[in-house]
Amino acid sequence: MKVKELATAADVTPDTVRFYTREGLLRPSRNPNNNYQYYDAEDLRRLRFARKARQLGFSLPEIRQILGQADEQHSPCPMVRDVFEQRLAEVERELAELQQLRTRMVAALSAWQEMPDGTPDGHTICRLIEHWDDPATSSNKEH
Amino acid sequence: MKVKELATAADVTPDTVRFYTREGLLRPSRNPNNNYQYYDAEDLRRLRFARKARQLGFSLPEIRQILGQADEQHSPCPMVRDVFEQRLAEVERELAELQQLRTRMVAALSAWQEMPDGTPDGHTICRLIEHWDDPATSSNKEH
DNA sequence: CTTTGACCTGTGAGTTGGTCACAGGTTTTA
């Protein structure tokens, strides 16, 4: 398969195929006549694997490591379980952060309903923001 | 105030002050003798404003625009309200996406409890991931 | 047989919001 064929088969762009190849996740062979890269069924499996892993939150270096282990006949599954739990914890942290941001934004928005637009007076930029009270800063509960 | 003094006053790093200066958010004066940059109370206000706006999800270009409007004696508040609502919508999109990811991850994790680690056999990389069913792909509800 | 269009190649820059490193100049402290 050539780049675009593989890309179509895995439902990604040719650019992504080329990028993953540069990153060492795929190992195409080369036709010395025209310098084209040719991918086989194994590459397709690797690419599909990589995409699924990405959707589950694995990074490219992690995926490269998993593929490398499998290449060397080691089961990557224990590592996968391990990394995955860390990722889940991280996702939950991000989620909490984003929820907090949303809460702050909703609160700010409702507070703004009652505030008029300020006219610039040289020492105020935008009261909506300047008079907004950051809960993380005002009463520091962190650490 | 010199760079570090301003940074300390706004609780950011000197690098951030320099970065914001390069980005045009701060406008220090210069001492021609030593080429140092000097910041005044207005810069401190701008910097604090920028940090609050960042916490509320505004991007640097947006903040630059807001500051620019205020510089020209236009009230940036209407724009702030406008951008803010878009940002809130975006945050809610990201939030939904992250929640979905978390759901998928939790489901995968519980499914994995019952699955043994595979031994590499040349046509499987890691069954945990390969046999995981992406809800977005399998039954496409999008669009 | 040539032209067009679709494909291929490698390289390098852009995205976001900083952070870090480097090499060298200045000012303050001991």
Add this chain to the structure above:
DNA sequence: TAAAACCTGTGACCAACTCACAGGTCAAAG
């Protein structure tokens, strides 16, 4: 007077692609 702490500008780095460019290859259509 020398070290410590600060200042300067420039450029690379992070993640995971995406896009652009300039040029080479190849299949089908004229």
